[in-house]
Amino acid sequence: MIALVIRRLLQSIVVMLAVALIGFTLFRYVGDPVAQMVGQETSLQERAELRERLGLNDAVAVQFGRYVGDIARGRFGISYAIDRPVADLIAERLPATLELSFVAALFALIAGIPMGVYTALHPTRLLTRVFLTISLIGISLPTFFIGILLILVFGVWLGLLPTFGRGAVVDLGLWTTGLLTASGWKSILMPAFTLGMFQLTLIMRLVRSEMLEVLRTDYIKFARARGLTDRAVNFGHALKNTLVPVITITGLQLGSIIAFAIITETVFQWPGMGLLFLQAIQFADIPVMASYLVLIALFFVVINLAVDILYHVVDPRLRIDRGVEAG
């Protein structure tokens, strides 16, 4: 277990370095950072001074080292477009994205797992077909299209839900939350649904196929032969075994929710990191793009680590050293 955590941490560091290298490359070589920072009227000499001051004339390795050092200390540079430290921008935007992702993920899990279980246990029922149809539509309708339709129906026609933004937020110091106010909850419904729909579909289909697989195994057959109740077989045995592989993939999905938030945040004008990133792309705001990338990688690494540990907790085959070799 300790070895696993250490190895994962080492791997994570390698991953982070690799991503940082990409971020650095973007920062350094896509467009001229100096040209991005100064106005049109800055003279060539001033540019050269700035170049020197920014250390852009140092060896590339030195620059990269400095970049990594800055990132490690939470210094992501200054946004070209907004003229503020990227770290501050991210700190402002992070709560919005994380709350949206969290609610969307919760929705996807709470609805997706039971739907997957149901469709696996009752493959022929009408409700199963309804769920499967929903899931197909879920992966076939573009997210942005779903968002637009939701806005049209619930925002404009029915006027039930706000069409943009987070509603009233409460500032808790380091964190701003919309989950403590009614308008915050009303605001998060449609974006979270839009964002979670695709994940729900994936999770449901994953649970379904894994569960069907597990239901065909010998130990399930043997559990039935032992006369265990359906409840015990389906939930005590089949579901628990299903969840082992589901954990990994769901973990990855949760990571991707944060990235998929780009689209949802654009449609609903959700003031999160995705919106920031898309604006950054349009403005060629490289420091923001690079930082976003590094941050997403960090999320991935953390989630992966958590998933790995969870995986070991759930699956005794990984947790315990093989006492006796299989004959």
Place this chain on the structure above:
Amino acid sequence: MTAIARLRRTIARVRDHDLWHDFTASRITVAAAAVTLAIVLAALFAPWITPQNPFDPAELDLLDAFTPPVWAEGGDWRFVLGTDDQGRDLYSAMLHGARISLLVGFASVLLAAAIGVTLGLVAGYSGGAVDATIMRIADIQISFPAILIALLIDGVARGVLPRDRHDELALYVLVFAIGASGWVQFARTVRGSTLVEKNREYVQAARVIGVRPAAIVLRHVLPNAMGPVLVIATIGLAVAILTEATLSFLGVGVPPTQPSLGTLIDIGQDFLFSGEWWIVVFPGVLLAALILAVNLLGDWLRDAFNPKLRKGVAR
């Protein structure tokens, strides 16, 4: 055996094959195949079956813009499904747009498959450090959703490529961006199959004969790993089309002068509130139908290729 006789035998074999029976037994799959085929054919023959070339600006007349579908008030028989904001005949634009969407879809899936299958075979067959390296890269890559990678690649391409060539290269950039983000699925699956297949005794038999690793991988392992590849390719096609549409919606896809389905939706959504619904609805429906049909085919293929799902005692 004459060619016709051989053909006849092949047809007979196909008709007798389990897959064919599975296929014909599933009405919804047949319908999905029909829809897919119809859209693909229509897109393929678009230049010959549409009244207008929407990519040729000289054929557009701005005064025709915003014509509603023919059954609505103000409709015009020249534009059965209406026109968009530039006077493009929607029917023509949709088929030409589907052409682009499918082109991007197929090309990027081919690219992803080529990269992924190669790397998967190499990783699976060589094992060791090569395998570990490739798979670690895959692990990292898969944690970044395709859309994010595609956005980045597209963003970088915009920064690096000469501006005036950008529109010409947009398609290639898209294909590369979507293809480069989609290889992991292929690599993982093919690697998995390769790991299984390479320990199969028929592969060892070939090794005993002295067949070289490259030949073993290509002639023995690859054909047996193609089933899952086909499944992933099919589902990947749907994903690629969707990704292209999303990128175009986000404004980093193909230029509006050569709209794909996603671009058409992007254009059309500006007119959703103003009542010109047809500009967004028809391409949206076509896109959804295409993706739905392809997904249905993919689902069916996956089930059909999964031996664990296949029932029956006679083997």
Place this chain on the structure above:
Amino acid sequence: MRTKLTLAALALALAATPADAKELRFAFQGDADSMDPYTLNETFTLGFLGNVYEGLIRRGPDLSIEPALAVRWQIVAPDRWRFHLRRGVKFHEGEDFTADDVLFSADRVRAKGSDLTTRLAGVKEIVKIDDHTVEFVTEAPNPILHVEWGSWGMMSKSWAEKHNAATPEAMADDQEKYTTRHANGTGPFRLVSREAGIKAVAVPNPHWWDNANKEHNLTKITFTPIASDATRVAALLSGQVDMAYPIPVQDIGRIDRNPGTRMLVGPELRTIFLGMDQFRDELLYSDVKGRNPFKDRRVREAVYRAIDIEAIRRKVMRDLSNPSAMMVGPGINGFSADFKRLSHDPEWAKELLAAAGYGKGFEVGMDCPNDRYVNDEAICQAVVSMLARIGIRVKLNAQPKAKFFPKILAPRVDTSFHLLGWTPGSFDSWNPLYNLHGCPRLGGAGPIWPEGARDRISQGKVNLGGYCNPKVDALAARILSETDKAERDRLIKEAWSMTISDIAYIPLHQQALAWGVREGVTVAQRPDNQFAWRHVRVK
């Protein structure tokens, strides 16, 4: 009946409760990118900060010049203006406003990092006469020295120095400039908070010098940038904002029909036009080698005549544009209805092309923004399609303004055919004649757009086609210093005749302002598209 009445009263009371707060919530497609009033010469940012900072003068709803921080001014000599400052004015944070602040602001606006240096172009010296009097000394007589000063807000010297913000320059190291998020003006509203790209909140300034005459009844202003057109429209329709702009032209009807909202549509001062490269010997992005078709006036006329401006007005602009024969529109000094557009005539255009030796047409790349002007990209696409009909094959490169402007503006001037819009900040013809039509060269002679020195060009700074007519330049110089109104107007008209006859540009139209407001909200729509909250009343 009685119940009904009670209910109605109750409803009224309920409706009135939130109205007591008198909050104005409004949305715009972009953000005010900095709270530093000098870092960005951009309409919305300046307009937004115009509610917080005030200049020596200000503009009324009809753009008329009013006294603001200067109560009056006089031209004491042809090259010397004297301004008498308002007494008893305090900044939001309590500092007194004095001549020192004016001098400080003048230094700061000309310092490195300022985007507003032109506000004091040609000002040689600023002299403090006493604490409430300053004089501006110009290099040459300048009758319109102060016209752009409505958007040059006065900053507090002590405040700026206290917060280490004595220059508008961006900090290179990892520190946020204080003025990026904080503002301290003398204006009617005080900035409470700002989150970049998310929202900004302001409240009325209880100590504003003009509170006695204030029109507005606001207690709070919340601004939200909403980039997506559909979302912005939806926000207005669903009552989440009281005012939103710009409204896409196609949604105007819907907002007007919607019972709770209405449109405010008015002419904008900005003229949209097409620019053509007339200085390069070989066109960029073209299949014509060794020649530049646009140097031939017949080709420019052919392009002009190929464009069906009525179709653009009807289909792209939905009748919300004013096709223009001039590079300035009504409301700008020097506009004349005497000029008429060349007729739309594709056949004639083809003949002109053939006569110029391009019977088979040619290829050219076109640069176009896609998020700057009303339906900018759609206009470009329409132009592409119209030019295709006379054989000119246009490769359209439409991109966001953030990429568009760096590409086409100096020093790169990387364009041979482009769509652009221009609002003369001074509302006077001299501005476009100098900036758009002045010959872009250093000194009196020398090459047009000299490589390596393009960032030092001042005259013709935005003359990206390199149109060059020495007579026009001479006229512009005279216009700048001519103080006799009638003579000046005559000179302006003469200059416009020349450029129009040269087809220096192809003017398209003045686009319309399209503001959507909630029923019960009154605003004053200024033709320069600036939103002054002090005219807002919320019911």
Place this chain on the structure above:
Amino acid sequence: MAGDPLVEVDGLVRYFDVSPPLLNRAVEGAGRRIVRAVDGVGFSIARGETFALVGESGCGKSTVARTIVGLHAPTAGAIRYRGTEIAGRSAGADVAALRQRMQMIFQDPYASLNPRWRVRDIVGEPIRHNSLLPDRASVAARVAELLVRVGLSPVDGEKYPHEFSGGQRQRISIARALAGEPEFVVCDEPTSALDVSVQAQILNLMKELQRALGLTYLFISHDLAVVYHISSRVAVMYLGRICELADTETLFGRPRHPYTRMLLDTIPDLEMGGRDREPVAGEVPSPINPPSGCAFHPRCPYADARCRTERPELKPAGGASVACHAVEEGRLG
């Protein structure tokens, strides 16, 4: 025993490293984990004979077979074919030609044929690969001949493997092996996946082919009855080592090693003699940490202190070679 040795195996060792990653070993203090699949095996096979390796799963018999045909490289030791070293670093350049004379038949008739290939392509592969025949027509003729030889029909060549039963597939496997024109065939449990009635067919076919073509077999099996039936000499393996090696008659008639005796005891008595046998206690230990000394000592009723510490070598004992201290000391046998 006729003729000179065709195959000689000398001191063959094959280890597999299944250690956890370095980091785990460092953190958890665990050592390397080496599977000693084959740990010093030597024998020779004479031309024309059937030499059997017998033992329980995990004893290393398949690893020996696979190492001989080149599927694994030996960790140590020598394998000589017709006197030429064919494995490891000292192998010469002419090995490929020698290897071609060596073919293999596998256990699983379902996995040993490529499901995507037609039977004619499967059987023809060794011919094409080694360019044994000049043109397609002669290859086709040869494939048809081989199919007939193993009891199938030439038209079966057009079919795919899934169209055949397990026994027929094993015939195809044999045909493929024969296509390489081998003189030495390694048979790795060729009948253990088959039903008994089919097993008889395959065993009969193999015997017949041996007679007709003068083949030499290395026969791997866990089924003592089959081994008794088909082989001329037998080596019994336990945990990567040979514990007894003898002529079939000798070994079955007078087993000396305690493990051999135990194995023979497990043969079910179909004659219903009614003897009640006491099964050996315990299970085969892990080859990762084989017991010290004689690997069989924890289960051996005759084990003493020497057995626990000293590893017995294979030594001649009455017409057989036995690796057992008890036998050597005369305590047993």
Place this chain on the structure above:
Amino acid sequence: MSAPLLEVEDLRVEFPTRRGTLVAVDGVSFSIARGEVLGMVGESGAGKSLTGNAVIGLLEPPGRIAAGTVRLAGERIDGLPHEAIRRIRGRRIGAIFQDPLTSLNPLYTVGEQIVETVLTHLDVGARAARRRALELLGEVGIPAAAERIDHYPHQFSGGMRQRVVIALALCAEPELIIADEPTTALDVSIQAQIIRLLRRLSAERGASVLLITHDMGVIAETADRVAVMYAGRIAEIGPVRDVLKAPLHPYTRGLMDAIPAVGRDVDSLAQIDGAMPRLHEIPAGCAFHPRCPSAVAACGRDRPDLAPSGATEVACWLYRPEPAHGR
């Protein structure tokens, strides 16, 4: 002799497929007395496992019992409602499957799995159930049961795992044990141990055993009576000694002759040519007749029923007058 514990009469198992309905088990009748071990032997595809599964109601769809009856202690148990048959499984009929590796749920300790089964069927408390589990593990020969009870299946060797499986099958004291190839996956030395264990435990408890295997050796060691199956039918059934020493049916004879035996020196083994027919091409009449060296005309025409011949019953025209009709 008391009434038989299990009576199977005319059992028919069908699989509907697109190529028509396949009859996998066809008219199988047999009975098992209390305390008796009935061996069921046959080559793969003979239908022996399906027969076992049919008895405990665990046929996998689309397989179904198309005809026949199954009686346990005189009470019909085929076609019982789902819940009723569940209560019988594990409680009155225990089952052991071929692969001990996959029969146990990897996520639960063996103790948990035994306790769960005990609690399902017996009215005892958790402590008592655990005590019982410990006892059982001791009984099946797991050393240091008190410690091993909390181990996971992967920590056991193959032979030990099969012992656990046997403990699970026996934990509610069933009257009948269905053991489906219980030794096939094990090494020969372990096989003998498991066979002995099974034999001893069933004898001690007076339980009957249906032992399904393809291995004549196992039958010879274990069974009291044996039923030989071929193509879904019983070819011959009788006391083990009789059937093995003096097989009547030509198939049984061929089978016995084809088995190589130590000490039997033959140059070539007797072989039955051809292979068992696939289910969709079972020939008319006696299913064995195309491979039968002694086939007569009637064999290809009419299906022989089981008929007594000495202590044995055999389905073969050789031991019956040919049917009256004919050409």
